[in-house]
Amino acid sequence: MKVIGLAVLVFDYCINLEAEVDLTWGRRWDFVRILFAVARYTPFIGVPVDLIYSLGPTSPRLCLSLYQVTSWLNVIGTVAAESLLLVRTYTLWGRNRVLLVSLLLLALGCIAGSAAVGANAVSFFKYQDPPLATSGCYQTQRIAIYAVNYAMLVLFETVILCLNVFQAWCHRGQLGSRLITHLYWDGIVYVLCILAISIANIVVINFLPSEYAESLDT
Numbered sequence: 001m002k003v004i005g006l007a008v009l010v011f012d013y014c015i016n017l018e019a020e021v022d023l024t025w026g027r028r029w030d031f032v033r034i035l036f037a038v039a040r041y042t043p044f045i046g047v048p049v050d051l052i053y054s055l056g057p058t059s060p061r062l063c064l065s066l067y068q069v070t071s072w073l074n075v076i077g078t079v080a081a082e083s084l085l086l087v088r089t090y091t092l093w094g095r096n097r098v099l100l101v102s103l104l105l106l107a108l109g110c111i112a113g114s115a116a117v118g119a120n121a122v123s124f125f126k127y128q129d130p131p132l133a134t135s136g137c138y139q140t141q142r143i144a145i146y147a148v149n150y151a152m153l154v155l156f157e158t159v160i161l162c163l164n165v166f167q168a169w170c171h172r173g174q175l176g177s178r179l180i181t182h183l184y185w186d187g188i189v190y191v192l193c194i195l196a197i198s199i200a201n202i203v204v205i206n207f208l209p210s211e212y213a214e215s216l217d218t
Helices: 002-025 031-041 043-055 060-092 097-124 144-170 178-207
Strands: none
Touching: 002 031, 002 043, 031 043, 031 060, 043 060, 060 097, 060 144, 060 178, 097 144, 144 178
16 A cells, blocks of 8 residues: 555656646745645655555564654644645635634644644554564554544544535635636535545544554555
């Protein structure tokens, strides 16, 4: 799955390279473009490290170190991506400051909860040799507590989705404009997709064998 994830990542980058150069690299940098760059390019570091974790070492100490590196990269990329959703929703709501403060408080609460889960979960990690003659890190037990992180993502993304749907409903009379239609509905479809992935991660962590726990993490 890690190899497939890397292949999809590279393919997506190749087909969107021209648009990225025109819309991102060729324009003045601001906070939103920095967030986009972090969310977009962090996986190019995280996925190769994941591959090393899955295919390379067997040393428990090295496995734990690699896992911590990938975890931090995932946190950085996820926070950047979710921040883009927050900024987009804030803009669609006419830069409502009450909404901005509310979403920031919700986001900070989710980040704090995830940090607490991560800090407590590290002590549960134990590694052993894979059951078959294969390389890579093999966890001896399921760390189901990590599903809490995805539950927090589901909470945040559900709030974002509801706010976008509500705003689209309120402006349904203006949806005759092609630009306005794309602005609302493309965003709603995108949030639905990442919400589905977050829910799928919860299912995988809780119900599939531990070796599949990170199969959707890329």
